[in-house]
Amino acid sequence: MIGVGSMGGAILAGLRDPEVRIERPIAVTTRSAASAAAFAGSPDVVAHAAETDPEANRRAVRGAAVVVLGVKPWMVVDAVREIAGELAPGAIVVSVAAGIPCAAIEAELPEGTPVVRAMPNTPSQIGLGVTGIAAGAAAGSAEISVVRRLFETVGEVLEVRESQINDVAAVSGSGPAYLYLYAEEMLAAAERRGFDPAQARTLVQQTIRGAAELWAASGEEPAELRRRVTSPKGTTEQAVLVLQDADWGGLFDRALAANVRRSEELEAGA
Template structure:
């Protein structure tokens, strides 16, 4: 990983999937860089104790009602990793304890920067990471609120580059991004499931079918990354004229996959807008 700019002390409120992924990124050693001071809070004492056993400065709100206020004291960045329905209440609770210039970043779906700004006076950034962030290969969309400066957005970029690739975009596109990079891993996993079933239908044992399907997808994506070629060009290289792959691709294209994927993305976007509206 390339050297990163120094980050200020960070508080992570809630260490579920995304909060935990960010914490893992912050804890990865970087040659020549000092560790970033991090304080985290969890809901349960058991989770906090497990983190403390790994050397993380953690407290649980289950046994310490002031845990969140403790975490944000002196923090330059506060990451809200709680559920969407909790964002406003948690921000209202934190507002008196936040440093005036602390950047607040939410990774909750459907909660706008305007909603966050109404709950606390700080600059805010809305971020939408995806689950591959857990292995450092995520895609995160970031959108700045009205009080956030270019420096704040750069700070958010630096943070999320610890867990993958960052895309800056206007907030009007953040829900659309969630239908592609956010929901996208589920689409890939579904394709692997169906590919595995097809292999089993041809007589392969389940473990062999899974191995072939999973490793084919993993290998293909690594080839795509390493080659720098367009997916269309790589597909052509595999598809010999009048060969078996050409026949199979024709069946898939005959199912109008372009329309199917567009409909899937549109359905996800419609639901994202419903969530943003509170329904």
């Protein structure tokens, strides 16, 4: 793993679960020596710090069957150029960066190197992630199968066309942030109703968790579950009417469009 920032770190956390069965140790590179030191003595991770070792990225990828690029989008191409000459024959290169198409990565690698784009999300660190994966020009069913199995160790996997990856990023990659924003606003609203912070946290956190678990366990559509809570002329109906009047559908359309637009700007080098 080249880079273990927020997303790469989430994936690494999930892969380090003792119940996840992959070949170990996992070789990772970090920017600072302090970050690498956090893995000192760990039997499942070998960390190389770029700050103190100019060969860190090249050392990490030697002999690896799968290389995950977890650096920031604007750093991906430089990282690929750096490791291109050290990749083992048949190594699969997986990018989790938004806005960097497979073609841009393939252009820096030996011809025929399989490249797969993956868009996971941060719940991967507790095994509840969802990852969209898309094959590049040289990645066939065998390579996709390997990448699928890798990310299935930390959650659900959805295979999509590369043209859909930006939409995956908008819905699930960034999705946890939308839910946390909802939680922030609900917490603040609960406190304005007179609850102290601890009480508000209990009310909001357990409601979100319970509702999500109920949806997963019931197999019902969310619209049906909502109807079951919303009695005609009842209190919930009044709150729901206020939310619907705010045009949540249009709001989410605009939010996802803005997310995808930024991914497209990254692809264009903006």
